[in-house]
Amino acid sequence: MECDHELTELTRDELSGIEREFTRLKDKCYLDHAGTTLYADSQIRAVQQCLTENLLCNPHTSRTTEDLIDQVRFRTLRHFNVRSTEYSVIFTSGATASLRLVAEYFHFGQSGSFVYLSDNHTSVLGMREIVSTKRIVPIIREQLIPEETIGTENALDADSLLVFPAQCNFNGVKYPLEMITEIQRNGLNGYSRERFHICLDAASYAGTSFLDLSIYKPDFVCLSFYKIFGFPTGLGALLVRKDASDLLRKRYYGGGTVKIAMAGQNFHVKRDSLVERFEDGTVPFTSIVSVLQGFDTLERLVPSRGLGRSSIKRISHHTFLIGQYCYRRLEALRYPSGGEVIRLYHDTKFENRSLQGGIVNFNLLHEDGSFIGFAEFAYLASVHNIILRTGCFCNPGACQRLLGLTDEDVLKQFKAGHVCGDANDLIDGQPTGSVRVSFGYMSQQRDVDRLVEMIEKCYLRKTLHNGISRTQIVSSYKNHDQPRLKVICLFPIKSCGAFKISDSWPLCRKGLKYDREFVIVDENGVALTQKNLTEMCLIQPRINLQTKEMVLSHPKMPELALDLRMLSNKGRSIKFCQTKVCQDEVQAVDCGDEVADWLSLALQTSGLRLLRQAADEVRTFQHSTKEIALSNQAQFLLINQASVRWLADKVPDWDDLGTEPNLDSLVDRFRGNLIVDGVQAMEEIGWKRVTIGDRLEFAVDGPCSRCQMVCIDQRTGLKTVEPLRTIAREFKGKICFGIYLSHSAFDLSSPDEIFLHCGSTIHGTIE
Numbered sequence: 001m002e003c004d005h006e007l008t009e010l011t012r013d014e015l016s017g018i019e020r021e022f023t024r025l026k027d028k029c030y031l032d033h034a035g036t037t038l039y040a041d042s043q044i045r046a047v048q049q050c051l052t053e054n055l056l057c058n059p060h061t062s063r064t065t066e067d068l069i070d071q072v073r074f075r076t077l078r079h080f081n082v083r084s085t086e087y088s089v090i091f092t093s094g095a096t097a098s099l100r101l102v103a104e105y106f107h108f109g110q111s112g113s114f115v116y117l118s119d120n121h122t123s124v125l126g127m128r129e130i131v132s133t134k135r136i137v138p139i140i141r142e143q144l145i146p147e148e149t150i151g152t153e154n155a156l157d158a159d160s161l162l163v164f165p166a167q168c169n170f171n172g173v174k175y176p177l178e179m180i181t182e183i184q185r186n187g188l189n190g191y192s193r194e195r196f197h198i199c200l201d202a203a204s205y206a207g208t209s210f211l212d213l214s215i216y217k218p219d220f221v222c223l224s225f226y227k228i229f230g231f232p233t234g235l236g237a238l239l240v241r242k243d244a245s246d247l248l249r250k251r252y253y254g255g256g257t258v259k260i261a262m263a264g265q266n267f268h269v270k271r272d273s274l275v276e277r278f279e280d281g282t283v284p285f286t287s288i289v290s291v292l293q294g295f296d297t298l299e300r301l302v303p304s305r306g307l308g309r310s311s312i313k314r315i316s317h318h319t320f321l322i323g324q325y326c327y328r329r330l331e332a333l334r335y336p337s338g339g340e341v342i343r344l345y346h347d348t349k350f351e352n353r354s355l356q357g358g359i360v361n362f363n364l365l366h367e368d369g370s371f372i373g374f375a376e377f378a379y380l381a382s383v384h385n386i387i388l389r390t391g392c393f394c395n396p397g398a399c400q401r402l403l404g405l406t407d408e409d410v411l412k413q414f415k416a417g418h419v420c421g422d423a424n425d426l427i428d429g430q431p432t433g434s435v436r437v438s439f440g441y442m443s444q445q446r447d448v449d450r451l452v453e454m455i456e457k458c459y460l461r462k463t464l465h466n467g468i469s470r471t472q473i474v475s476s477y478k479n480h481d482q483p484r485l486k487v488i489c490l491f492p493i494k495s496c497g498a499f500k501i502s503d504s505w506p507l508c509r510k511g512l513k514y515d516r517e518f519v520i521v522d523e524n525g526v527a528l529t530q531k532n533l534t535e536m537c538l539i540q541p542r543i544n545l546q547t548k549e550m551v552l553s554h555p556k557m558p559e560l561a562l563d564l565r566m567l568s569n570k571g572r573s574i575k576f577c578q579t580k581v582c583q584d585e586v587q588a589v590d591c592g593d594e595v596a597d598w599l600s601l602a603l604q605t606s607g608l609r610l611l612r613q614a615a616d617e618v619r620t621f622q623h624s625t626k627e628i629a630l631s632n633q634a635q636f637l638l639i640n641q642a643s644v645r646w647l648a649d650k651v652p653d654w655d656d657l658g659t660e661p662n663l664d665s666l667v668d669r670f671r672g673n674l675i676v677d678g679v680q681a682m683e684e685i686g687w688k689r690v691t692i693g694d695r696l697e698f699a700v701d702g703p704c705s706r707c708q709m710v711c712i713d714q715r716t717g718l719k720t721v722e723p724l725r726t727i728a729r730e731f732k733g734k735i736c737f738g739i740y741l742s743h744s745a746f747d748l749s750s751p752d753e754i755f756l757h758c759g760s761t762i763h764g765t766i767e
């Protein structure tokens with residue numbers, strides 16, 4: 001990049017030195033430093049060297065270990081520019097554990113308050129559940145104001161605790177640390193008779209900013225080390241100002257934290273020093289020792305350049321500049337019509353490093369101004385090897401405020417089935433979360449360029465300047481490899497093998513005629529699925545529309561023909577459960593003993609019955625009005641062969657198969673109804689509607705989240721770990737191969753049957 005060194009605090013040499021430390025990124029673009037930053041190669045080598053060269057015993061046994069641990073305390077305090085005479089370092093398992101310690105043991109006196117900023121992390125919100133006061137008050141940033149006149153001399157016996165983050169992990173806004181001293185001295189506006197103590201959640205801030213404890217002196221500081229240098233995980237600290245030690249009244253003890261403890265009587269005396277009292281059990285000494293190499297690595301890769309330009313200050317400057325560049329490039333993105341592409345969720349305009357850290361938070365918009373779901377975006381980003389974070393980032397307060405959601409909106413979203421961390425990204429067009437990208441010392445300008453290029457490619461180039469949509473261009477261009485419907489697959493018996501059709505097949509109200517009309521139940525009336533009985537896929541039903549017969553075959557059984565006319569509504573009418581938990585009972589007709597025996601023999605499970613969904617049974621999925629057969633969610637599942645091929649290329653090793661399976665057999669695992677070819681890999685994910693042939697219109701109901709069935713080879717019934725492992729790795733398990741369709745806008749009540757034809761063209765439209 002031409003202007004790399006103009007943008008960044010780091011020199012070209014420093015940047016290339018850093019680059020050599022992260023070759024494991026390969027072609028991945030890592031943009032989740034607020035989730036965790038990455039550890040450097042040389043850092044891990046140094047850790048290894050330290051562990052192999054020293055004999056690290058239990059610190060209660062060995063002075064050497066204890067000395068090393070003390071060095072880490074010292075080094076940690078030096079990082080925050082303060083001495084051990086002023087602060088103690090208690091090692092914890094992370095910022096969350098530190099916050100919890102404060103919540104558990106802070107002594108509020110008679111009537112102290114627990115006051116917290118509503119933009120806090122969930123780890124702070126959870127403190128409400130265990131603090132020993134009933135006065136619990138959320139405040140907003142504007143209320144972080146010290147009392148003007150009254151000092152705390154005439155305070156009651158009321159010790160109050162104020163918790164706020166030094167930097168918001170949602171959008172990187174920094175909170176005014178100057179307030180700390182003021183509030184400690186004068187109290188908080190509106191609480192004139194309470195003495196305020198401050199617990200600073202520095203987990204996000206400390207990752208890339210300098211917290212100068214020689215100037216700002218919160219009573220408690222909570223942090224996690226992996227956010228600063230990536231390794232070790234499971235280790236954090238609670239820094240306690242020495243003169244605030246007595247505010248923590250510890251009850252529990254364990255390990256060496258006591259001077260005496262008697263087994264027969266309930267008698268113990270805790271140790272004197274705060275640290276000795278608080279670190280119960282054996283501290284994670286190998287992890288603690290590795291913190292030294294973390295600090296060393298930062299100082300080696302981003303060396304101090306004299307006063308005012310220490311390593312961490314330079315990192316702070318660097319990450320701010322990259323964040324600023326990202327903010328500005330995203331802000332500048334426009335649709336040809338002039339409409340904004342990116343809705344940024346920020347409290348600052350990235351002008352001042354002391355008010356803003358290197359985190360950028362946003363959602364994408366369609367050209368008409370409606371929101372694009374973050375799950376869709378996460379998916380596309382992952383396809384482009386960009387690692388970023390979506391959702392609410394464990395900060396519901398900031399999320400709600402910045403997305404402009406009312407309490408009613410949030411409850412409505414919850415009632416509509418959205419929970420933290422799921423892929424329900426839009427509910428009634430309103431986002432439930434957003435996209436976060438964040439930067440670390442190893443981030444570069446070109447990481448931002450990758451992100452912006454990907455957004456341009458996926459969202460902006462779909463509409464060209466003269467207003468012709470991309471699908472129109474595709475269809476007028478190169479007619480021969482136009483996307484087409486390749487195969488129709490029917491699953492007459494739920495969870496059994498596919499009946500593949502390569503000419504045409506009629507539609508009915510519920511989807512493809514006869515699709516998932518039958519189900520096998522066990523002796524308890526619960527539907528069998530491939531998940532627990534993989535051999536079900538070996539049962540192959542075929543349907544002959546002329547003779548109205550369904551023929552069942554199985555490798556070890558003679559074929560069995562069933563007359564579909566005889567099976568309808570003749571047998572015993574019964575109810576059965578779709579799932580073990582039996583959330584919906586379905587009305588069905590039993591298909592008789594002959595087929596029941598045949599199935600029991602084929603699957604070597606006694607007592608099986610074949611049921612057919614009653615003709616008048618109307619099932620719909622969740623809140624929709626669309627009828628479905630016994631499938632789990634939707635009328636049709638469309639699978640793009642190119643996407644499966646793309647996934648297969650990502651699977652590093654089909655270890656349990658020996659060789660890579662052929663494409664058709666892989667496609668079969670996804671159990672789609674409509675297999676299409678000629679569409680670009682993953683293109684279908686952006687579709688909102690689909691037209692098959694000239695006139696059959698389908699609405700896209702959403703992506704299909706895969707279950708473990710994709711690991712069953714549909715020809716043998718054997719389970720393999722792939723491709724689920726790859727899906728889990730690439731998409732964090734959430735996503736989503738294929739899209740669900742339902743038919744719309746064509747009249748199925750007309751007397752003529754409507755057929756789907758293989759070879760028909762497929763048009764996906766993105767608006």
Ligand SMILES: *Cc1c(COP(=O)(O)O)cnc(C)c1O
Binds near residue numbers: 123165168201236
């Ligand atoms: C990450 C983070 C936490 C929680 O840290 P853990 O390491 O997960 O315990 C708390 N607060 C903020 C602001 C964070 O960014």
